[in-house]
Amino acid sequence: YEINTGIGFLDHMLEQLSRHSLIDMRVIAKGDTHIDYHHTTEDTGIVIGECLAKALGDKKGITRYAHMYIPMDETLSRVSLDLSNRPYLIWNVNFTIEKITSSQGDFDTELFREWFQAFSQSSGITLHVENIYGTNNHHIIESCYKALARSLRSAISVDERDKNNIPSTKGEL
Numbered sequence: 001y002e003i004n005t006g007i008g009f010l011d012h013m014l015e016q017l018s019r020h021s022l023i024d025m026r027v028i029a030k031g032d033t034h035i036d037y038h039h040t041t042e043d044t045g046i047v048i049g050e051c052l053a054k055a056l057g058d059k060k061g062i063t064r065y066a067h068m069y070i071p072m073d074e075t076l077s078r079v080s081l082d083l084s085n086r087p088y089l090i091w092n093v094n095f096t097i098e099k100i101t102s103s104q105g106d107f108d109t110e111l112f113r114e115w116f117q118a119f120s121q122s123s124g125i126t127l128h129v130e131n132i133y134g135t136n137n138h139h140i141i142e143s144c145y146k147a148l149a150r151s152l153r154s155a156i157s158v159d160e161r162d163k164n165n166i167p168s169t170k171g172e173l
Contacts, residue, residue, distance in 0.1 A: 005029040005044055007037050009100055009107045010115075013145045014044065020149035023052070023156075041111045045118030052123045056156065059083060059173045061163035066154035070147040075134025079147035083155050085124040085173045089117050092130040093144060095137050112141055116148075124173075 001018035003011045005027060018025040027048065031040030056062065067080035077093075091113045099106035120127040129148070134140045159167075166172055 001025045001027075003027045005040055006031065006033045007040060007107065009102050010037070010041055010044065013112075013141065014048075016142060016145045017048075017149045020146050021152040021156075023149075023152065037107055037111060038114065042114050042118045045115040046122045049119040049122030049125070052152075056083065058166055060166050061158040062167060063155050063157050063159050064167040064173075066151040068147045068150040068154070069132075070143045070150065072134075072139040072143040072146070073136065075136060075139040075143045076132045077134070077140065077143035077147050078128075078130045078132060079144065079151045080128040081148075081151050081155055082126040083124070083173065084126050086126055087121045087124050088126045089113075089120040090128040090130075091116060092128075093140065094131065095140065096135070097137050100137060100141070109137060109141070112144070116144075 001015055001024065003014045003025065005011055006029065014025065014027055027044060029040050029044055031043065033040055062083060064083050067078065069076060069078045095109040097109060099108055116127065116129055129144050131140045131144065
């Protein structure tokens, strides 16, 4: 991966996504970060989702469904997804602070829902993201990205027993 959005904490999350999903990514973004991080965050979710949808094509042979629980110290998060081409986001994640502070500035925690929403819509994924428990907001966010990554890794894997078929009774997704 090569990630540079100009937003250090978002870079860290996208690096986790790439590393744990085994999806190679090159994301170089230049946005209006002098105003805030909203558009750059949302736009990276849109573009990564669009690229994933394009890379999967007709989705022939993929597993399609997946879920993953990811612990991170005191935190446990779960992602369940369906590569259905029916985008929908369930976001059951709460934060105890409004901003994550880093050396590059404050990042609004509410922007993580925006990223997942943009990603879900542009990739066509039904996506359920839940933080089951946790107190450290950094850990909560990171466990959500890692759970997404590992769920994607499973869902996009090819099932050798069904590699010539689209995983749907309708014959298309």
